[in-house]
Amino acid sequence: MHDHTDIFIGITSIMIGKYTNQMQTALLLEGNFTSSPLPGLIKQLQTVFNRLGIPLTCPGMSSTYVQMFGPNDLQVTIEFMAGPADHGVFAGTLGSPISTMLVPDATDRIRRHKSHLLVYVQHGVFGGVMGEKGISSLFNELGMHQPGHSLAEFLERIKILSIACETICAEMPASLIHWTQSNMVFSSTNFTTVVEEPIGPLTVHPCLYGPEPPRGAAKQYVGIHTLGAADYIGREIHVEAAPVPWTELYAGALSFIKIAIEKNGYIIPDGDIFGVEGDSVSFRVRHVGANAEQGLSDHYQLTLRYSREHGYTMPDAKRRLTVPGGVDGVERLIGTATPEARAQLRRMRESAALAEGIGGRLVVTRPADEPPQAPGRTGNARIIPFGKRTGL
Template identity: 35%
Template sequence: MPFPHEIQSALLFDAPVHHLEAVMRGFVNIETARTGVGYNLVEAKPGVFYRLFGGGEVMVTLEYVAAPANPDVFRQPVESAITRIYCPDMANRLMRHTSHILINVSHGALSSTPEIDKMLDQIGYVRPGTTLAQFLRRIEVCTLLSRLAQDDAPASVVHWTQSNQLFPGEMFDALATGSVPGPLHIHPYLYGSGTAANGKALAGIRTFGAGHFIDREIRIEPSELPWSANFETILAFLRVATTQNGYVIPDGDTFGPEDGSLSYRVRHIAARDDDVALYELEPLLHREYGFQSDDYVPRERAFDDRSPPADLMPPAPGKRQELLDEWQAKRALAEGIGGRFEVRARNPQPSAPSPQPSGFGVRRVFGRKAG
């Protein structure tokens, strides 16, 4: 669901650690200095457990366990291909850890459990803290605590449960200081096999974590493009959706950066009996890797959507106005995030018979211009 109530992390250590209270006090000092809003210590078992409340209705718990974590929790993420790419020896790290710290950040005093959530749903209660800004705040707090917990004793593994990913401890700090949403928050499950006609390997992506920021997960079908290039586009799509005045790019439209180096079409895939609703991104152009789909419409075919060629418009006045109004609304969305809206005709000859509205490629942006 969008904006999960709780954000959690688990830090696994190869030896016992004894700095939980220092982590708690360091966090309170930093937060008080940075925000001017302090935290109250609600519950404490020195060196083992602390519960804090404050900082804008934020509840924090820190727990040290002098034993290995439950291995069943890691079965799914350790088998993900991305885990093997990030850390080939992850399985060994999981087996050798001897203690762990659990960090939990939630909104308000009421915890989230399946039983409590079901009861609240039944009575129609809407939890507080269900805005993007409040969700980002929970991520910020959990990230800070997870970094502080490694200052004196670097973790071997960090389990970031919001995206159900396992990271080597030495990699976490770089991810934690990156943009949000970023690779820390979006798990790219890789799938597919075989090769394209040109011999390039095919790999697709199905995300976990994107639906916490927007209302659906994201898919890119197996493509000859490197998975990392497609993953960067997924993150760009999410940044457009979550930036100030941001929005999810409409079904059938395309987007790309100002330099025209790449272009992707967005499709809104309805839920089916065998799958949930998704946003699907279809690569059309990626100049860095020499990729261009037959469906790509060159930039030379763009025209002024405020004064479109008459031959390219629907013949019925009502339909023409409907299309112009749609373009105007989409232009306002793009310009609202500092972008630019662009329309292109698939047919390069304006004098050709009038195409249907679906013959237009509507371009959007990573924040600036059409792709």
């Protein structure tokens, strides 16, 4: 009997992201200020956003605080803090290897800064408290729409906050930018680079970990836990450790997110496999429930099956052959005489339609050691989502 978990396709999750409402950055400043920089900054920000068709009104300001209002209940708030930020709040990001890769002297920049700006972007008056326990559930109980709770509005907040940070840095360069939603730090230079692709290091922090490699392994194994993927797809992603560069695993995690948020996109079902055109890399997907003992919440687990570029194949992977003709080829093999066969074909056609809906295609395979005419055996299905690798 074929293991149906191997080909559990056509069943998709309802994809709702966390869509953090109040987005925040901290910009660390090294210069000495004899007066508040806010009046000049606000004028420049209004000029920039007006040109972009996003008028920001400013009812009033103090020397340390200003709140501006825009269309669609948009709120932009800036605070000027004359002293340094609490160094302790950076402990988490400084403990992440990716932070030292992006800003090797981040610790020194934090130590040197003398003042800082806090920039907030949110939708609606409740934007700053939507993440607090019970608030979002209260909105649901009352049948009220949560302000800013959509992918489009989340992406808009990312865009507004990015533009605000770049505008401020052009006026008074920051030594360090702390993007708190993903707990990432950037210099003003590499910030300009990462904002070009929001679904990347800007909003999805690749937290690297390095377990002990299997006995006899010649290479170091590296895995990834994301921080920020849940804003897009409702759960974080854990990529199991493998002896390949971390960027290969990170690209897989970003591809998984992009498949979900594409037009007609969807969460790849539990047990399915996805890769890139040309069959150069392949990941298996698992939907994993929370584990209190391990301190894990619900998440999506990706396992690298193989990477042609890095010569890696997972130890227990079995060679598989593509079924010619895809789902039609499977139908020729198993027929439609039984309810099980018809249900299997229906699920495959549904999965094929989903893949084609995002410009991809479904590839059906079978174990290489099975005869192609084996009755009732439909093999496995792979989704080839993109014609080229996405991510880093």
